[in-house]
Amino acid sequence: MTAEEHTREVLHRVFGYDTFRGEQQQIIEHVVGGGDALVLMPTGGGKSLCYQIPALARDGVGVVISPLIALMQDQVDSLRALGVRADFLNSTLSLDERRAVEATFLAGDLDLLYLAPEGLGVPATQRLLERGRIALFAIDEAHCVSQWGHDFRPDYLGLTVLHERWPTVPRIALTATATPATHAEIALRLNLKEARHFVASFDRPNIQYRIVPKNEPRRQLLDLLRTEHQGDAGIVYCLSRASVDKTAEFLVQQGIPALPYHAGLDAGTRAANQARFLREDGLVMVATIAFGMGIDKPDVRFVAHLDLPKSVEGYYQETGRAGRDGLPSTAWLAYGLQDVVQQRKMIDSSEGDAAHRRTLAAHLDAMLALCETVECRRARLLAYFGETGTPCGNCDTCLAPPEAWDGTVAAQKLLSTVLRLRRERNQRFGAGQSIDILLGKKTDKVAQFDHASLSVFGIGTELRESEWRGVVRQLLAQGLLAVQGEHGTLALTEASGEVLRGTRQVMMRREPERAARPSRGARS
Ligand code: ADP
Ligand code: ZN
Secondary structure, three states: OOHHHHHHHHHHHOOOOOOOOOOHHHHHHHHHOOOOEEEEOOOOOOOHHHHHHHHHHOOOEEEEEOOOHHHHHHHHHHHHHOOOOEEEEOOOOOHHHHHHHHHHHHOOOOOEEEEOHHHHOOHHHHHHHHHOOEEEEEEOOHHHHOOOOOOOOHHHHHHHHHHHHOOOOOEEEEEOOOOHHHHHHHHHHOOOOOOEEEEOOOOOOOEEEEEEEOOOHHHHHHHHHHHHOOOOEEEEEOOOHHHHHHHHHHHHHOOOOEEEEOOOOOHHHHHHHHHHHHHOOOOEEEEOOOOOOOOOOOOEEEEEEOOOOOOHHHHHHHHOOOOOOOOOEEEEEEEOHHHHHHHHHHHHOOOOOHHHHHHHHHHHHHHHHHHHOOOOHHHHHHHHOOOOOOOOOOEHHHHOOOOEEEOHHHHHHHHHHHHHHHOOOOOOOOHHHHHHHHOOOOOHHHHHOOHHHOOOOOOOOOOOHHHHHHHHHHHHHOOOEEEEOOOOEEEEOOOHHHHHOOOOOOEEEOOOOOOOOOOHHHOO
């Protein structure tokens, strides 16, 4: 049997599949032949087979480094169900259990051994591995080595030990996070100089991307679920634990089976909720981003974000958990001005040096640009990962192209207001005050600071309040306005001057009218 026939035979006999997907075959042959590989493939692309088959085809045990301790038991169970000899070593094992796994490993009675990255730092584990025969090292979720990424795990930096101590054992690093920068950083930090790179397209054509302005997030979510995803399994992401709890409660009250998941719940509850989500049909998991990495549930029909993700990579990862079975699915995000203010605040008060804060700010800016684009969302998203795409026909801007309008005058009015408010010493005003002034609202705060006497008072009545909030968001997304500090104070940027002087035109995305909703009487 040729090597090619052999891998095909394993694919068929062990995994029950007839053909390889995408570049699986080339990757597998490369690793079986002893080469290092860096594999970038979207979630659901079929990364696991890329190391599982070589582990079966080569002599010795395939050692899989994975940060997903909570999922190891599941992974091992499903491999065993296929007749693959798999086991894991991590901190959840008792001493006896650990001894038993070690003995099996040393006896060579294993095809795959899953290890947590922190385990590798332990000298005893390194000595154990040295006494066995290793077919390959697979480094799963390899982007965890990226220090500026969203899932950084310090233990991943120690994985260079693999190459130092086992220079002849092939290594395959895999990830679904793939900006060109992360990609280069993985190769560098894992010392994968000779590795062949396999980069699959990151397009997920069955996912429909939609981003809407946030007014009443829970109501909007409920509308989405009732009109399009009745009875479907899905994930709802919220930024805070409190908001996870409230949203899950709200959905349950509305008759939608929902479970919470966040790091504040005890481990038992988290594990139980995760297990139910995986095994039962039609459950909605309301979670912080602590939930989801490595979750293999093919029929997640929607991923909804009630808060703005911190980066395009995060957004891509989280939405990528929808539709792994290839069937139509929805990625829906509601975002508002408050998200920007809140995230700016978090960045300003974050630990780390100025360079780190600049990276975080750049991530946020890219996310805002995706939200405010008048172009195809998918093309924008793929462009972020270095791919070119044409309008997809399956995102909100393709399906209902937003009208672009010349927002120069509106921008000038808003920026002038911000400029005037900045002249008041020791006072800090957020977007709300500027908008109230433009609309000529005589609020208490307007009276207190005598803002009705400003020349800009009441000059913006041609737009509704929600439209003004849209103007603020778009100026932020275009770098023509900044938001700072504890109270979300608006501030001008260097580029604001060009708009105020009339040398720069500002095109904006028209706020869609509110989506049709069930009449009030129909609500429970
Ligand atoms: P990833 O780790 O890239 O997110 P997985 O390895 O979990 O993806 O694979 C996603 C799904 O696709 C799994 O259910 C897997 O069994 C299935 N799959 C992988 N490769 C093939 C193939 N060649 N043919 C059919 N199904 C496949
Ligand atoms: Zn599109």
